[in-house]
Amino acid sequence: MHILGRKGADISKILEACFDTFCEYGLENTGMLKLSEASGITNGGLIYHFGSKDNLIIQATTYCMAKVEEDFMAKAPTSFEDIERFLNEMPHLTAKLHGKKYRFMYQVYSSPKYREQGKEFFKGVNVRYKEYADELSNKLGMPADYIQGMTYIFVRACVHYALFEDEEYLNLQLNAIRSSLKAYIKDKKEERK
Structure with a gap:
């Protein structure tokens, strides 16, 4: 950087x-x-x-927020079977290690004074999430665009939990991700038939 x-x-x-x-x-x-x-x-x-x-x-x-993102993605699943570990571990770890950082980041980037810089930062996030998804695609055996979409949902759930410790919101998002993964697996099995 x-x-x-x-x-x-x-x-x-x-x-x-x-x-x-x-x-x-x-x-x-x-x-x-x-x-x-x-x-x-x-x-x-x-x-x-x-x-x-x-x-x-x-x-x-x-x-510093790019470093937080790198730390988050360094703990990404290493295989499809490792996804559940990632889903269970990261929300609480993110809240513990980075809650104050997310609160400050949103304070800055939601301020009218720094909104344009926030837009630029999040454009970079989009590029990096695409790169992470491309990298994870072979490890997880899933298409990159699917991984990228699930990453956005999961990161949003982790950040929301880090900001507000809202277990209900977190569990609803995690269950949505798990349901999507089950549907993905089911579709793959039907394609093989």
Whole structure:
């Protein structure tokens, strides 16, 4: 991922420290002093590297949420039989590890001030989900477009659970995915006849 910033600093560490601070205190309650203290960089140094607080917000959110996505997909099923493990494990793990991050991401990207950057971020998500689906297609023995669609439903369920710990919504979404998988298996068996 391309990170804007000046040479000589570990930009990824600065972005991570600032993002964690934003997640802890929220958009309105995080000033440059808190960001400076968290990152170990002076206010002037942060402006030197990122140009403005707004640019720092966008870069930190984009970079760190892409890392969350990579972590999520690194735990993807390795076979069709492994799908159930993934369905059971990821919602709770996502809530535990990334709930604050999702809350902050939606705070940023739903703000009118950053909406255009949110659109760009989610265009990138669409590209990456397509790549993940293509990669998983052979492992799971399923078409990539089916996997991509199920990924959207599952990630949405995990994020909703991370935000609100809504077991009912989570279970309804997981049951919809399981029903779809059963129908997929049934269709495949009928095709072989």
